[in-house]
Amino acid sequence: MSPASAPPRTASSSPRTTARARSPSPSSSSPNPNLSADPLRTPHPFHADSEENGIVLREFYPHEMSNARARAYNANELPRPIELLNSALAETATAREMIRVGRAVVHWFKMDLRTRDNRALHMASEKAREAGVPLIALYILSPQDFEAHLTSPVRVDFMLRTLQVLKRDLSSLDIPLWVETVDKRTQLPGRILELMTDWGASHLFANIEYEVDELRREAKLVRMLAGKGIAVEVAHDTCVVPPGQLKSGTGNQYAVYTPWFRTWIRFIHDNPILLELSDPPGRNPETAREVFSTLYDCDIPSAPETKRLEVDDAVKLCALWPAGEHEAAKRLEKFCEEDIGSYGKNRNIPAQQGTSSLSVHFASGTLSSRTAVRTARDRNKTKKLDGGNEGIQTWISEVAWRDFYKHVLVHWPYVCMNKPFKPEYSNIEWSYDNQHFEAWKKGLTGFPIVDAAMRQLHGMGYMHNRCRMIVASFLSKDLLLDWRMGERFFMENLIDGDFASNNGGWGFAASVGVDPQPYFRIFNPLLQSEKFDPDGEYIRKWVPELRGISGKAIHDPYGRGASDKASKAGYPEPIVDHKGARERALAAYKSGIERDI
Numbered sequence: 001m002s003p004a005s006a007p008p009r010t011a012s013s014s015p016r017t018t019a020r021a022r023s024p025s026p027s028s029s030s031p032n033p034n035l036s037a038d039p040l041r042t043p044h045p046f047h048a049d050s051e052e053n054g055i056v057l058r059e060f061y062p063h064e065m066s067n068a069r070a071r072a073y074n075a076n077e078l079p080r081p082i083e084l085l086n087s088a089l090a091e092t093a094t095a096r097e098m099i100r101v102g103r104a105v106v107h108w109f110k111m112d113l114r115t116r117d118n119r120a121l122h123m124a125s126e127k128a129r130e131a132g133v134p135l136i137a138l139y140i141l142s143p144q145d146f147e148a149h150l151t152s153p154v155r156v157d158f159m160l161r162t163l164q165v166l167k168r169d170l171s172s173l174d175i176p177l178w179v180e181t182v183d184k185r186t187q188l189p190g191r192i193l194e195l196m197t198d199w200g201a202s203h204l205f206a207n208i209e210y211e212v213d214e215l216r217r218e219a220k221l222v223r224m225l226a227g228k229g230i231a232v233e234v235a236h237d238t239c240v241v242p243p244g245q246l247k248s249g250t251g252n253q254y255a256v257y258t259p260w261f262r263t264w265i266r267f268i269h270d271n272p273i274l275l276e277l278s279d280p281p282g283r284n285p286e287t288a289r290e291v292f293s294t295l296y297d298c299d300i301p302s303a304p305e306t307k308r309l310e311v312d313d314a315v316k317l318c319a320l321w322p323a324g325e326h327e328a329a330k331r332l333e334k335f336c337e338e339d340i341g342s343y344g345k346n347r348n349i350p351a352q353q354g355t356s357s358l359s360v361h362f363a364s365g366t367l368s369s370r371t372a373v374r375t376a377r378d379r380n381k382t383k384k385l386d387g388g389n390e391g392i393q394t395w396i397s398e399v400a401w402r403d404f405y406k407h408v409l410v411h412w413p414y415v416c417m418n419k420p421f422k423p424e425y426s427n428i429e430w431s432y433d434n435q436h437f438e439a440w441k442k443g444l445t446g447f448p449i450v451d452a453a454m455r456q457l458h459g460m461g462y463m464h465n466r467c468r469m470i471v472a473s474f475l476s477k478d479l480l481l482d483w484r485m486g487e488r489f490f491m492e493n494l495i496d497g498d499f500a501s502n503n504g505g506w507g508f509a510a511s512v513g514v515d516p517q518p519y520f521r522i523f524n525p526l527l528q529s530e531k532f533d534p535d536g537e538y539i540r541k542w543v544p545e546l547r548g549i550s551g552k553a554i555h556d557p558y559g560r561g562a563s564d565k566a567s568k569a570g571y572p573e574p575i576v577d578h579k580g581a582r583e584r585a586l587a588a589y590k591s592g593i594e595r596d597i
């Protein structure tokens, strides 16, 4: 669910909270900053200026980890958070085995908000069934976690709507869903212990979340509860292949996708159980409603104030993104029925509905990637993931990216600490030009494809993958802005915000992640626009100022003889010259990487 955490911010920068700043109307005048203007150089939170105990201090936690500490992880000199959890499980294994089932078994829902094909929920249900006791479902809402993890208001709204669906589904099986808000995130383990004790429950089941905070918290919880005679049992669920399973020929974790993907496929072929789907929970014993009567009419809370949507936005988003696992299943079915065959051809064209739009469901756990891969595979004429229909193969390879970035996060946990994958990339000198950042955020850069994409984000809480790459490359290469500002802004605004995928995507586009290619991977926004939005359909949809411009000028109105129309409509001139910006970026990357540290 989250990276290493940050403390609550004073104000939400989300465009859709009740205190939001609206996207400009087509006719409104824009700041239109350009490179020659004197830029505002207000210090930004990511602008480091002091160092203490090897950690670069920044205004907001998480601090960037020092290069020395990151290298210590790479040299296997520091235990990774997953290892802390594994040690806690190993050390308590005997004690946990001896714990007899109490009056109930509990499943703790986190980012796995579904009943179907949910590994830990299935284990919990089986445990309860074998012992003939009720299963209780628990969800703990932590506003501090939302702040710390930069969860967007659209995402919070989606999760709360999903909880309503989940509550109904569980209730139809006589399983109560107890939802509680915990003010301070540090109180969460203690509160779980209190609830388990009150309910007389002996076993807590949960799926593993792979972010640093969560792994550390779960390791503590396993030990703390074992000491009180309560067993915590965890399951790998969110990835098709659990992190840590795939090693290169030299026994190392892969940092490059293509060889990793080949091994991922082979591993699944060798372990078909990975695509076996778990049954949903069974019905609770009839006595459950009597014994735990107070747990059945628990209300789903509304969003914390800083994460609340305006009413009109809430209505719009509810229609755009219907919540819950049934919607996910319907969407998956429709995509596999109608679109997957042409996915390879259409997936890069943002004006088309060529992709599945399932990321919101993966991120909230209303759909498992196992179910997705299995469903797609079952449509194919072969059981091999790398054979048969090309569209199916390509889509499965995209779902695999999600696994890949989680594997990366688990092995190199310092990417959670605002750290580039290669420590030496920390030396690149970024810009903190606020006018540029504002223009990028608002979709007023004067680069139509960039502006369309940013406005899609504001309008839908979502952006097409091709456009995510374009705007991320534009921010980090053309504007040379610190990529972490963009990464954060995405998390604060995406409905499918997922730490590992977002961090991986930004790492790819800004060349600070695994397999960085700074000297080759600099997107030309104009060429991208012409190639992937050839008729300008996507641009016209999201940038109404440009609707009156026809032909190729849509991609570059000021460079292609449509200046009058564009400026009359209030559309800004380009804030940078791409060619010059490219040279500047190359020089900055080169000098940063080569600087000795």
Ligand SMILES: Cc1cc2nc3c(=O)[nH]c(=O)nc-3n(C[C@H](O)[C@H](O)[C@H](O)COP(=O)(O)OP(=O)(O)OC[C@H]3O[C@@H](n4cnc5c(N)ncnc54)[C@H](O)[C@@H]3O)c2cc1C
Residues within 6 Å of the ligand: 347, 355, 356, 357, 358, 359, 360, 362, 363, 395, 398, 399, 400, 401, 402, 405, 463, 464, 465, 466, 468, 469, 472, 490, 494, 496, 497, 498, 499, 501, 502, 503, 504, 505, 506, 509
């Ligand atoms: C800068 C940047 C930031 C991103 N941030 C996120 C994020 O916060 N959350 C998120 O889920 N995805 C993120 N992505 C990946 C990708 O853009 C989205 O997953 C995709 O656009 C979702 O649309 P879809 O469901 O229609 O995808 P489809 O094309 O239908 O793909 C199916 C699924 O495969 C997975 N997938 C596809 N491409 C990627 C990828 N490049 N990386 C990881 N998983 C992938 C997703 O789970 C997606 O739902 C980011 C990409 C970039 C370049």
